[in-house]
Amino acid sequence: MTAFLPRLNRNIISILIIALIIFFGGLAILNAAPLRIRDKVANGFLADLVITFPVLYYFIIVRPLKVSAKSLLLIFSFCCGLAYVVLPQQQRDYILQIRKLSVLAELFVIGYAVTQFKKLRAAYNQDRAEFADPIYNLRHAMVSVLGSSVAIKLMASELAIIRYGLLFWRKEKDCACDIKTFTTHKTCGYVAIWSVLFAVVLIEMVAVHLLLIHWNNIAAIVVTSISAYGMIVFVADLSAMLKRKILIGDNFIVLRTGLRWQVVTTLNNIDSLQKITNDYQPSDVPYLKGGAIKTSGNLLITFKEPVKVDKLYGASKIFSTILMNVDEVESFITHIS
Known part of the structure; x- marks a missing residue:
């Protein structure tokens, strides 16, 4: 692999x-x-x-x-x-x-x-009855029916981008009353950083379009279309970050950061929770950099048994440790403990 x-x-x-x-x-x-x-x-x-x-x-x-x-x-x-x-x-x-x-x-x-x-x-309806996550269920249904080829996984990923990028105003279905949720974007200031980057990319896209249109109209349209798709991906990332929260049930936990990655495991599989106050000094053991801002995080989660990390693009990977952002981290640790 x-x-x-x-x-x-x-x-x-x-x-x-x-x-x-x-x-x-x-x-x-x-x-x-x-x-x-x-x-x-x-x-x-x-x-x-x-x-x-x-x-x-x-x-x-x-x-x-x-x-x-x-x-x-x-x-x-x-x-x-x-x-x-x-x-x-x-x-x-x-x-x-x-x-x-x-x-x-x-x-x-x-x-x-x-x-x-x-x-x-x-297949989708069957998965939805067991676990109410439209993106996870869609990808699992497509893989089970159409096969696990790279093209099928990419198609499922693109549908997820469309769901959160073009239909960003749609609300997520409310979780069951016994499900505890935690957000992942507030403490790292991701919305503010995203807003600045969005403005810069938008200005650059307009400038490049005006530059290319003097050379070739078709080239300007193609490049602008590619840039517009990039903007849709950018919007989908923020939309999913706001809506797709961490879920904690009676004996399961769903860890995720927007659309980027997701882990489903049992609460009993969590070995330790360590709050990170400064920059994390990594050990020799590989770990997932799963924060909203990839190089940072305020919680280090270690598992007894390695977990499978499903990513939006690319193959799934196995990790025993995850560094990620969790809002109200003390409350999160207390709830798990």
Whole structure:
């Protein structure tokens, strides 16, 4: 597993860099090409988008990471749509012809998705009856029905981002009366820090958009769209931080910091609780840096048996110690004790 994670990150970063090079490099060459050869350049750009990139995606993502081959069809459809937006009319006619050839495959995928949706809904309702956490239940249901591939986990993570980023005004369902809750964002001043960073990122996004729009309208739209998605992730992080609290029941505890990570274990598995007043001096034992501000925390939790930490992105990891922020930490320690 530890060897798989660096390879996962390396492959994803590689395909993202290739995508940026093909798109922005192709746009730059197309805009700089003389009018007499622009049609040939546009054909080459089209081939890179709908053939070269999907082939590279297959060899860099699908085969090494064992991602479902169905994702290749989604990538191909996205590349065709992107090419239709940025290329001249003659190439758009080619794209329409290409799309006719892929209709049957897309209909098959849609039919498969409809049949799996019923199973997914049943699995979600079953999990919800046992544990009222929509994000945890959705991810568990998707993995149990669709498989534990990287693509499925990423899809579940993106749905969580949409839930808290675009629907940030929706309230969480109230917990049962016997559930004690604790927040994790107040003592570290996370809301104030987030507000400053949000303002800086927003100003930078507008400035970059105004700069790029003088060079190429399509490039400005693409970069602004990517930045806007980053803002949605940013909003989702704060929204989840405010709503997803620590839960303590009769014999279980749910530790989490927003959407970033979550641990579900029993109260009997907690070995010790140590309040941290200054910077924590780590020992040689690996521990989870789970605070709202990653490098800080006011509570060190040690477990008798290692616990599985489910993260929003990436594979689950095993830890015996967690450093995190907990508001009203004395009350928390007293309640657990």
